[in-house]
Amino acid sequence: MSQSDMLFDAKHIWHPYSSLIKPVSCYSIISAKGVYLKLKNGKKIIDGMSSWWSTIHGYNNPILNKALKKQIKKISHVMFGGITHPSAILLCKKLIKLTPKKLECIFLSDSGSIAIEVAIKMLIQYWEALGQNRTKILTIKNAYHGDTFGAMSISDPNNSMHKIYNHFLPKNLFANAPCSNFNDHWNSNDIISFKKIIKKNIFTIAGVILEPIVQSVGGMKFYHPIFLKKVKELCQNYSIPLVFDEIATGFGRTGKFFAFEHANVIPDILCLGKAITGGTITLAATLTSRHIANTISNSSTRCFMHGPTYMANPLACSAANANIKILEKNQWQEQVSNIEKELNINLLPLINHPRVIDVRVLGAIGVVECSKFINLELIQNFFVKNGVWIRPFRKLIYIVPPYIISIEDLKKLIYIIKKSLDQNIFFI
Template sequence: MTQNNLLFNNKHIWHPYDSIISPLPCYEIQSTCGVYFTLQSGIKVIDGMSSWWSAIHGYNNPKLIKILKKQVDNFSHVMFGGITHKPAIMLCKELLKILPKKLQCIFLCDSGSVAIEVAMKMVIQYWNKKKNNKKFFLTIRNGYHGDTFSAVSVCDPTNSMHRLYNTILPKHFFAKEPKLSFIKKWHNYDIYSFLNFMVCNQEKIAGVILEPILQGIGGMKFYNIEYLKQVRLLCKIYKIPLIVDEIATGFGRTGKMFAYEHANIVPDILCLGKALTGGMMTLAATITTKKIAYTISKNYPYKFMHGPTFMGNPLACAVARKNISLLRKNVWKKQVEYIEKYFKNKLFPLIKHPRIIDIRILGAIAVVECYHHVNLKLIQKFFINYGVWIRPFKNIIYLTPPYIVQNIHLDKLTQSIKSAIQNNSLFIL
């Protein structure tokens, strides 16, 4: 980054989860291609994060670019109120091909956080139409669902930004997080906290919301599939809608098209985002059943009260449709299986290292949990110098690479982590 640009960036541009007074260093990207970023300095680095889980096909995918350019020549945007268009229609047709038959009604929105807002509004309006004043949600601790207010209100109340806004957020119900991992034998005690909340507060709980199988920012932990099955069963027994947040895990990341498929369940409301467009641009979707959608839509006022300006953006819809058509060819399955196997071979041996608490791998996700927090400024520089882009948080170093990575890329990503954990200066001891 040129000195003038760097000074301007630091003075005027506020980056996510950072200070504008003393920001972390930023690295200027000149171009992208495949799994690579090229920095302004000319250095190429391998992206191990898929730009926060989204760029599953890598960058500059020619098929996605082609459809984007074609749509630009037709029209880039029109309002979605009272208007529809082919890109949105064709996207929704494509979505229905990969979704269970129960999920039929699609609300297109802007981002993952907004998809959560929409889902929670759907549940509240659903109960309003049923002449019931239920307004609270049940979720689990260590959850993360986005940064807008309703989304934040169902994030972990102490281990997230939730605590910054505690005085104004609704007081929802938080059961203990699942303790049994994805690979552990199931014991019913793991669901007791959730069950207790459900039984004692069934008259107040409007809906249940959780991340399926993987709790992301809450520690990157994979929980037991039986837990999700039990939650689905309890929601059915007590007739409470289940919202599943697949924004991070959707579109193959855990080895299934959607993570809830590991448990062979179907939610009442599904939230999608991130990889929906293959990382090309922002788009999200909240998808629900006819039962919920029709209940909201009958009787006065007959409407669902939400309408983002850029809802159903034609450019995003066109690219998302192409992205899903690529996924339906199922090449991603072999890619993700290969990545998972590679991660296990290269990273599991590190479990004996004295710096490491645990190593967790599922699909195209690898998690290295350390005893000490990383020094983000120093470890980011270390990874850049190594030729990779990995952005840890707290004591977690994790990888979510594009599905198109090859041996040479995976080797460099895993080797960079091996080198990092040997370096005391990269951790806050």
């Protein structure tokens, strides 16, 4: 890629959460294999982000590539309205087998944010079918569920990147986030705020939506499993559907196949995305119970009112089937366990660094919370120069590496994080 191409990119192309007046520097990637991204100058850097949680088996995985090539020779896309195809049917069979027995009805879409939109629509149509006008969603503060408008409306209105849209978004309900960390003792006060809000708004709440165990963009916090148990009990007591957003955490990232398994609770609706295709192509799924699906199907419209153009894209479904086939070998459990052990050994000690206020590890997630905000431009350049790809935000340096990463490469990621903490210039 030429210098003129990079200048064109900076002038004309928006990147995530970036400005076109003062864009954050971009690095040209020309190829990738395993855990390595190859820059245009030929240098290889270790990807510590799994392309935002998705590329769990690394890049150019031969099994995933084979599935894509095989499918593209047949058909790359076909509308799903009035048409079905083997890849979609096989994927839905696999998802039903992998998830709790209760979740047997599946809506396929094309991104995690849309999976959340679908879940919200399901909740609203469910209550409409029951003759009730319930439109409020209850969640917790510091939540993040995506960038589309429904998803933004259930992301924390005061502490999220979306607060500039608050005047436009529907007003939902936000309980206090639990303070009890994953490995701490449970504090029963953590459920008080949630309990008060659900009791006060019992006839307007359409559903509860939570990121189970891990609050991702809301601060990379890992909360106590008992909180999920208590929420589930309240939802059952008041007959309110419970939705889990496993878009980031699903498919083994936390050490369990799904994060809700840490609490041994089952949602009424489950949203999946990101790693569902092993990071090859975009796809998402919203699963629900037969009861909710049948109730919606008996609504005034007699059908569920959503239908993305690329719904159940055959290429994406084929990649997802191949991804699940890899996961079914159960190597992910050992891989994630080894990552967690290494993070505990070498990342946790960074808690003693003067610029660090906390370090958290869960499964294949490692988080360093700094005492000051991070200069993304400067620290990103430092990381690339030192052969790693890590993208911090706010005060957090975190890594979610591919499951296939070697201990040697993982140690390098951790070592470069430690080196960055020693540089005063990176902290504001």
